[in-house]
Amino acid sequence: MQSEQDDVWAHVLLNRMSRVVGERELDSWSVSLCEAQAPALLMLGAGQRATLRTLLRDPRDRQRQLPCIVLMHRRGETIDMLPGELCELQAGDEILFCGLGEALREMEWSLKNYNVLQYLLTGQEHSHTLLSRLLYRKEAQ
Numbered sequence: 569m570q571s572e573q574d575d576v577w578a579h580v581l582l583n584r585m586s587r588v589v590g591e592r593e594l595d596s597w598s599v600s601l602c603e604a605q606a607p608a609l610l611m612l613g614a615g616q617r618a619t620l621r622t623l624l625r626d627p628r629d630r631q632r633q634l635p636c637i638v639l640m641h642r643r644g645e646t647i648d649m650l651p652g653e654l655c656e657l658q659a660g661d662e663i664l665f666c667g668l669g670e671a672l673r674e675m676e677w678s679l680k681n682y683n684v685l686q687y688l689l690t691g692q693e694h695s696h697t698l699l700s701r702l703l704y705r706k707e708a709q
Contacts, residue, residue, distance in 0.1 A: 573649070585637065588666075589667060592668060593669075595666065595667065595668065597665055597672050598663065598665070599623075599662070599663045599679065600660075600661075601658065602659070605679060606680070607679075607680055608678070608679055608682040609657065609685060610659055611682050612685070617657075618657045620651060620654070620657065620663070621654060622688050622689060623657070623663070623675055623678060623679070624636065625688045627677050627681075627684045628674070634671040634674055635671050636666060636671035636672075637650075637666060640664040641663050642661065642662040643662075
């Protein structure tokens, strides 16, 4: 990681932040992909991958982006400033965001509710309760 960024980099970052929040107050928060903060994400099965883009989607309408940006992604000792949205997430990752506080509340919903996370990943709204899985299997037969 480059310890110092140039003025152009800083100007681009400020412009991105301004486009997200406008004149409203900017908040920042971090998320650790652990059982306490992201249980839904840790429940993903084999072959299912969440990316930073997944976390940036609005859980009420996956076509919309939450009013925030990713400032930093950390995996172990590796730190990536302004990572791309296609960065795949893994247990133990730490992510720093900035944006409007409402984005944090929506993001927490995505991180903690498996059904919401499935909607963000697949676009399909369905319940993943035991009863719904049994009914789905019966219909598929």
